[in-house]
Amino acid sequence: MAEVKVKKETNLSEPAEIENRIKELCQQFPQGITDQVIQNDLPHLEPQQRAMALNKLLSLGQLDLLRNSSGLLYRLKDTQSASKMKGSDNQEKLVYQIIEDAGNKGIWSRDIRFKSNLPLTEINKILKNLESKKLIKAVKSVAASKKKVYMLYNLQPDRTVTGGAWYSDQDFESEFVEVLNQQCFKFLQSKAEAARDGKQSPMVQRNSSFATSHEVWKYICELGISKVDLSMDDIETILNTLIYDGKVEMTVIAAKEGTVGSVDGQMKLYRGVNAILQPTGLVKTPCGLCPVFHDCHEGGEISPSSCIYMSEWLDF
Amino acid sequence: MTAQEIRLCGLLLQEHFGEMVEKVGTHLLRSGAQNLRTIVQETNLSVDLVKKCLCVLVQHGACCFTSGRKGPGSPTEYQACCDRILRVLRYPRYIYTAKTLYGDTGELIIEELLQRGHMTMSSTVKTVADRLTQNMEEGHSMDYSEVSSSFSKLVETHFLQRCPPVGGAGTSGSTAPAAAPAATVSVAPPTPESFPECYSVPHVSLIGRGKRQLVPENGEDQRNAKRAKMDTETHGDEGIYWQVNFERFHQHFRDQAIISAVANKLDQTSSEIVRTILRMSEVTTSATAACTKPLSANEIFRSLPASYNIPRHILDQYLTLLVDDPMEFVGKTGESGGGMFVVNLHRALANLARNTVESIVQERFGSRSARIFRLLLRKRHLEQKQVEDFAMIPAKEAKDMLYTLLSHNLVQLQEIPKTPDFAPSRTFYLYTVNQLPTARMLLQNCYKTVANLIERRLFETKENKRLLEKSQRIEAILASLQASGAEPEQLSEVEEMISAPEKQQLDVLKLHVNKLDSAENQVDETVFILESYVSSTSTS
Numbered sequence: 001m002a003e004v005k006v007k008k009e010t011n012l013s014e015p016a017e018i019e020n021r022i023k024e025l026c027q028q029f030p031q032g033i034t035d036q037v038i039q040n041d042l043p044h045l046e047p048q049q050r051a052m053a054l055n056k057l058l059s060l061g062q063l064d065l066l067r068n069s070s071g072l073l074y075r076l077k078d079t080q081s082a083s084k085m086k087g088s089d090n091q092e093k094l095v096y097q098i099i100e101d102a103g104n105k106g107i108w109s110r111d112i113r114f115k116s117n118l119p120l121t122e123i124n125k126i127l128k129n130l131e132s133k134k135l136i137k138a139v140k141s142v143a144a145s146k147k148k149v150y151m152l153y154n155l156q157p158d159r160t161v162t163g164g165a166w167y168s169d170q171d172f173e174s175e176f177v178e179v180l181n182q183q184c185f186k187f188l189q190s191k192a193e194a195a196r197d198g199k200q201s202p203m204v205q206r207n208s209s210f211a212t213s214h215e216v217w218k219y220i221c222e223l224g225i226s227k228v229d230l231s232m233d234d235i236e237t238i239l240n241t242l243i244y245d246g247k248v249e250m251t252v253i254a255a256k257e258g259t260v261g262s263v264d265g266q267m268k269l270y271r272g273v274n275a276i277l278q279p280t281g282l283v284k285t286p287c288g289l290c291p292v293f294h295d296c297h298e299g300g301e302i303s304p305s306s307c308i309y310m311s312e313w314l315d316f
Numbered sequence: 317m318t319a320q321e322i323r324l325c326g327l328l329l330q331e332h333f334g335e336m337v338e339k340v341g342t343h344l345l346r347s348g349a350q351n352l353r354t355i356v357q358e359t360n361l362s363v364d365l366v367k368k369c370l371c372v373l374v375q376h377g378a379c380c381f382t383s384g385r386k387g388p389g390s391p392t393e394y395q396a397c398c399d400r401i402l403r404v405l406r407y408p409r410y411i412y413t414a415k416t417l418y419g420d421t422g423e424l425i426i427e428e429l430l431q432r433g434h435m436t437m438s439s440t441v442k443t444v445a446d447r448l449t450q451n452m453e454e455g456h457s458m459d460y461s462e463v464s465s466s467f468s469k470l471v472e473t474h475f476l477q478r479c480p481p482v483g484g485a486g487t488s489g490s491t492a493p494a495a496a497p498a499a500t501v502s503v504a505p506p507t508p509e510s511f512p513e514c515y516s517v518p519h520v521s522l523i524g525r526g527k528r529q530l531v532p533e534n535g536e537d538q539r540n541a542k543r544a545k546m547d548t549e550t551h552g553d554e555g556i557y558w559q560v561n562f563e564r565f566h567q568h569f570r571d572q573a574i575i576s577a578v579a580n581k582l583d584q585t586s587s588e589i590v591r592t593i594l595r596m597s598e599v600t601t602s603a604t605a606a607c608t609k610p611l612s613a614n615e616i617f618r619s620l621p622a623s624y625n626i627p628r629h630i631l632d633q634y635l636t637l638l639v640d641d642p643m644e645f646v647g648k649t650g651e652s653g654g655g656m657f658v659v660n661l662h663r664a665l666a667n668l669a670r671n672t673v674e675s676i677v678q679e680r681f682g683s684r685s686a687r688i689f690r691l692l693l694r695k696r697h698l699e700q701k702q703v704e705d706f707a708m709i710p711a712k713e714a715k716d717m718l719y720t721l722l723s724h725n726l727v728q729l730q731e732i733p734k735t736p737d738f739a740p741s742r743t744f745y746l747y748t749v750n751q752l753p754t755a756r757m758l759l760q761n762c763y764k765t766v767a768n769l770i771e772r773r774l775f776e777t778k779e780n781k782r783l784l785e786k787s788q789r790i791e792a793i794l795a796s797l798q799a800s801g802a803e804p805e806q807l808s809e810v811e812e813m814i815s816a817p818e819k820q821q822l823d824v825l826k827l828h829v830n831k832l833d834s835a836e837n838q839v840d841e842t843v844f845i846l847e848s849y850v851s852s853t854s855t856s
Contacts, residue, residue, distance in 0.1 A: 177708045196583075203633040241708045244691040245683065246674065249642055276577040276643065277671040280845075281838030282758070283679035287765035288839075296768065304768040305775040314828045 018053040032073035106149030188272035210269040320763040325401040340369040344396035351391040376433035421466040434557040477561040612653025669849035697746040773832040
């Protein structure tokens with residue numbers, strides 16, 4: 001009997017083979033493969049079989065399904081993360097995925113409910129479960145103090161949630177801001193005074209009284225009054241409050257790219273200024289500061305003739 | 317004419333002209349233009365009395381008259397002018413300015429004219445010379461020509477102006493232009509400046525010196541002071557009446573405010589430069605102009621005061637700095653002649669008014685509220701959350717402060733709906749500050765404050781009337797005793813009639829009255845800035 005070489009043809013219609021082939025393709029293209037790529041590689045494959053294989057891989061948790069502008073993408077899931085989810089059921093996986101998608105801004109429990117369409121009790125149970133497994137954590141948002149957002153355990157919460165450098169434990173640090181405020185102002189004021197005492201030509205005087213935001217930042221860092229690292233943006237917000245106090249003015253000049261402290265080819269310069277008016281006449285009288293100004297009439301209970309504020313002020 | 321303005325006008329009229337004038341004046345202010353018969357009926361005063369009061373008001377320019385509504389034949393209607401009455405508050409400031417600019421002579425000229433309303437040049441000169449002579453030493457007297465030259469100087473710089481001749485009423489000046497419309501009476505009274513002869517000094521033959529007044533008895537003195545000196549001499553300027561040009565004084569005050577603001581913000585030299593520019597454009601700029609006439613840098617350089625000999629290029633640098641300053645007081649309009657520069661008057665007024673409003677908020681509500689206020693002024697519309705973030709104030713406190721400002725109407729709320737039904741959860745609420753309405757509101761508050769201060773002063777003097785009368789009597793007795801040469805014991809006896817606690821009370825009273833007076837002047841400064849700002853926006 002002649003041996004019939006039965007070449008075991010790689011039966012491409014076998015599901016396991018298809019899955020392996022798809023997985024190999026994914027490894028080739030780590031950023032993900034589209035349907036088109038699979039079709040090019042396995043042209044004889046029917047779409048039904050392809051879909052079955054993909055679904056199998058997805059349910060096994062070995063493929064990630066993503067959508068981009070041109071269609072669906074399949075990506076090989078990280079084996080590590082795949083192992084994490086072992087033992088959790090589908091619902092938990094779904095919730096976990098939603099939370100992961102929210103990135104470092106976190107997501108509120110009600111939003112999770114909307115996205116996953118699961119009832120509230122289920123969600124709560126799942127969230128407790130995930131928390132105990134140390135996969136997610138709850139972070140209190142500074143905007144609404146009762147609101148808790150969930151994010152992945154190892155992520156740093158975003159600035160908008162914690163409030164950035166000005167908040168410590170959800171409390172606005174007003175004294176810290178005040179201290180910084182005064183320090184910046186003193187720095188700018190002393191610079192302006194030094195420029196004025198220099199007695200040079202007025203143009204030079206004015207230019208030397210300016211300080212860039214970078215200089216102020218360096219000064220504050222060197223002072224070391226802040227436990228937290230402050231960025232130049234933080235210092236700029238402090239300087240803006242000084243502008244709103246009317247003590248400082250700002251101009252923007254064009255600066256060469258690459259000079260220290262320039263952002264997008266511009267630099268902000270700050271300068272201490274004096275007030276242009278003395279406190280006005282109205283506030284030197286008791287009526288200007290009176291809390292019951294609108295109730296005061298001649299002949300009423302509160303009237304100029306019987307005003308106690310005026311009596312005190314006159315006897316001063 | 318708001319209620320506060322009318323109240324303040326009433327108080328001022330009462331203090332300066334008496335109760336009857338006050339009655340007629342406030343009635344006219346409240347009811348608008350009315351003819352004589354109606355006024356008499358509604359105020360229940362006699363016709364004579366009403367006529368006299370109207371005369372007083374017209375003499376001071378507080379009331380004007382026009383032909384009636386029904387045409388040239390109907391009785392004339394009288395209308396009171398609220399602004400003019402409020403100027404009475406500012407008289408001390410005018411007199412003080414005249415004193416600083418033109419010395420004692422100028423001060424007395426302005427004082428006389430303010431007291432009498434309209435006067436001819438000759439009578440003014442004579443009265444002022446007499447007053448000055450009285451205060452000089454024995455044997456000296458004031459020459460008329462000196463006073464006349466002061467008068468002419470005041471006219472040259474436009475501080476005094478001729479009263480406009482009344483159209484069709486007969487007493488037109490002898491040098492009135494022939495084209496003066498005789499038959500048609502314009503509805504609005506002609507402004508003094510519409511007459512070309514407004515600032516020309518007439519040829520007046522005034523030769524002589526001031527007469528020292530003999531010391532008469534007390535009663536006679538009072539009677540003489542009230543009666544105008546009846547002079548039978550004529551000096552060639554009959555019918556040409558002069559009045560104080562308030563607009564010019566206001567320009568001067570405004571310039572002072574701008575110069576001091578520049579001095580505070582920049583330095584002394586910059587303020588001198590701005591002062592030079594303003595001085596050069598004093599008489600060429602109209603009162604309502606938005607900017608002064610452009611001046612070239614060469615001209616400015618030539619006109620700088622001699623004490624400031626700064627080199628030309630330094631001047632250019634100063635001018636560039638002034639133009640670059642965010643306050644925008646000085647602007648550059650061209651390059652000819654080394655650069656043409658103007659002072660932006662309206663913008664300067666807006667800046668000064670804004671600073672005034674900010675300082676009021678700061679003193680009343682604290683510096684953090686002032687921070688929020690300034691923030692809203694700069695950024696126009698902000699949500700609550702943005703206000704907290706920009707101002708770096710904790711959320712609770714910021715909310716509190718915003719609501720306080722809102723309740724005092726200094727800050728307004730603008731709603732922007734997302735849905736047509738304005739549901740609160742789907743609407744944006746933005747905070748905003750409007751500078752002009754806020755300035756108007758604070759101006760009314762200022763009027764109320766001044767009225768309160770005046771009332772308090774009247775109350776204090778009324779309370780201690782008995783004491784004041786007693787002290788006046790004693791002073792009169794002392795003066796007469798001294799004049800008739802009494803012994804020191806008699807004088808001390810009379811002085812002891814006032815006991816020590818009473819003296820102390822008198823001192824306290826004097827202190828109070830002075831304080832209230834000076835407070836009135838201070839509030840008037842605020843009133844001036846806010847008023848100028850509001851009127852500058854209404855004309856632009």
